[in-house]
Amino acid sequence: MNLAYSILSGGLPGYILVALLLFVIGLGAVLVRRSILVQFMGVELMLNAANVALLAFARFRGGDVQGTVFYLFIIAVAACEAAVGLALVVGLFRHRRTTDTDRADALKL
């Protein structure tokens, strides 16, 4: 089929499909795993999925440079988020000696 060929040969639908599937897998890592570090990795996967989609569209819309600029900013924000988030992980571990998010459930009725 036209679509299958387009996907397999690196057309836009292919990249978007990869991005979406990568996002779903990242979401799966967040939902299914209990370790906070693995959940963090899942979040990074989701961000990357967004990046892929962004740059694919930029490329197929006539090489727009704004796509790459935006991608740069996303990386910067991801870095900040990683720094602060990992600091929180360290804090959690110091307080409770665990990285299991299921055990960090004090904020409930």
Added chain:
Amino acid sequence: MQTFAWLIPVLPLLGSAFHGLVGRRAGKAAVTAVALGTMLASLVLSAVLFAAVAAAPERRIDLPYFDWMAVGSLRVPFGLVFDSLSSVMALVVTGIGTLIHLYSVGYMWEEEGYARYFCYLNLFVFFMLTLVLGSSLPLLFVGWEGVGLCSYLLIGYYFDTEVASAAGLKAFLFNRVGDLGMTMGMLALFAAFGTLTVGEILVRAGHLGVEAGFGVLTFATLMMFVGATGKSAQIPLYLWLPDAMAGPTPVSALIHAATMVTAGIYLICRLAPLFLLTPITLTTVAWVGGATALFAATIGLFQRDIKKVLAYSTVSQLGYMFLGLGSAGFAAGFLHLFTHAWFKALLFLGAGSVIHGMHHQQDLFRMGGLKARMPVTFWTMLIATLCIMGFPGTSGFFSKDEILYLAFQKSPGLYAMGLLGAACTAIYMWRLMALAFWGEPRDHHAFEHASESPATMTVPLALLAVGALLAGLLGLPKIWGGSFAIEGWLEPALNFGRTAAAPAAEPGGSGLAWGLMALSTTVALASGYLGWRIYRRGPAAEEAFAGRRPALYRALANKWYVDEAVEACILGPARWTGNCLWKAFDVILIDGIGVNLPGALTRVGGDLTAQVQTGRVRNYALGMAVGAVLLLWIFLK
């Protein structure tokens, strides 16, 4: 006239306000001065108005002041009317009222709440005068309700005792039952005549003939009589009056002998032309009155409390008044009201004097021999006893005899009831006198300390005795050479508005009159002597009788168990129903299902929904993801 006539009721009202607001701080002397001052001023003004009425055309002065209610087709003016009936009644209220105020000064001097007493007493006089002088039925009703209120306040004067509070409440509740009848009567009269001003009603009814059968007018007058029953303690609404003796004795004298309880008779006299048109109601009135007269007299035979004897005596005498009214003898009934006011007030005040002298001892079985110790009280009470039993020549004799004569003409059965009641009256009155004043003292300790009461108490007694003797002159019958003056005096009021011929009463002839008079006098004298003979040495004979016929004695001494019957048949079931309704309806239905159930549901619902908040991030992320899936599904469909 208009400028000061309204002061007659208003002055006691101002006095009452004074006592209520500043009485305690002003001191007993100031309170006494204001109380007596306002009463005397009212009395003087009433006398002036009385003279004016005597000179006025048709012996009637109408004083409308302003329009009170104007709603739709109802126009009720706020005004006073002084006719031959109301001016006499106003004099009775203010005159006897002043004497009782004077007596109260001595009687209540040591009591707690001296100012409160006079506040209520003056307020009562205000309401009574409003009742008497009001020109329209609503204004009369204001006074009617007001005297009921003051009666409640004064009966419950010793409000920290269970007995007095309960008695006050009982009086008020029985009054309310009667008031329902009064209200219905007013509504019926409005429906029939389109107005509530008494004068207007009588004018519009003037051309009507006697009503055949049961119509609107009969219903109205019957309902009015129901109201009168409540206020004037007739069967079946008399149960509150004996209990009302829990109040101070001057209160019993003023309210429950002379004035408030006579309001029912006064009402019927005011509407006399209407009652003459409704023979069914008149018959009812006569029979109820006669039955009450006899019934209450039998109960009075074996009461031990001196005030209870007088209370049942009052109920009985009121029955005589209704008997007279029902026999179309409105003047006779009103005459008995007038004479009874004098001697019954005297009897009550005398009893108060005895109680005061014996240091609050009220049991007749523990009295005795007071003739020597309390001479003024003895002689004045003796005069009153002669009046009430109908000793020839006294005021009670003339009024009672006139009533019995008219009753005989209506029905011999009524006469028989009245005669039997008169016999009982003589017996129980002489029993009271003998047990209190003759024989050996049975309570030596109290007897040693007994002495005559102070002048503030004995002077009113003396004045009342004089009045009791002289009041009879108003009713000197034709066969004795008099002119039955009271009837002539009252005639314009009793026949106001009448244009058609009044239903004529058949004259019975002087032979019948003399015969009945002789019979009743003989019966009364014999019974009185019998009573004195049996009891002059003490209650031993009564105790012996109680032993021989215990059932009858107990029945009479316990008031024929009427109170107990009411409790069992009416009050008990009412309380039981209320209890059931409370348990089933209030607790289960309203509290349980109405109030607690939504609360419980909310709590349970909240507990259930709170489960969503697990505290775990994964669960929240799943929730977000589910929501996102739903949204995407909706938007990308």
Added chain:
Amino acid sequence: MFLCFALITLTGAVALTFQRNLVVAGLCLVLSFMGVAGLFLLLANPVAAALQIIVYSGAIVVLLLFVIMLLAEHQEEPAQRRRPLQRWGSVLVLLALAAGALRLVARSHVLRSLDSGPLPPAMNLDTLGAALFNDHLLAFEGVGLLLLAAMVGAVALVKRDL
């Protein structure tokens, strides 16, 4: 080529979710990032690819691995309670999303319309730098500030005594 890099990316991601050992999981993450870098290269964006490798897998993952090493246990702890609702609910949601993604890509007209057309030249640093410092200067400076704030914040959060 495309297929190759795509598979590398997705395999790394899937391996990540099923890996018990944290360190191995981190390395799987690196594999995934490499795949993504390759995809960027195929998109004629060497700048992005380079940045991906340098920043993402070179800095962020390294930071991650530092923290993993800092914590004592490299195995994920055993669960306190089995939570089937969460597990199967997640599976359901993920399957729904995946199916939706497939359907979206298959049916989208936009994607098809954008597929054809002339291929633009590859991205280079000059273009990126010009755009960055001319059109997006404010955002650029803002991001610098953000980085500063994140740094300060991270230090503050882990201090024992402030």
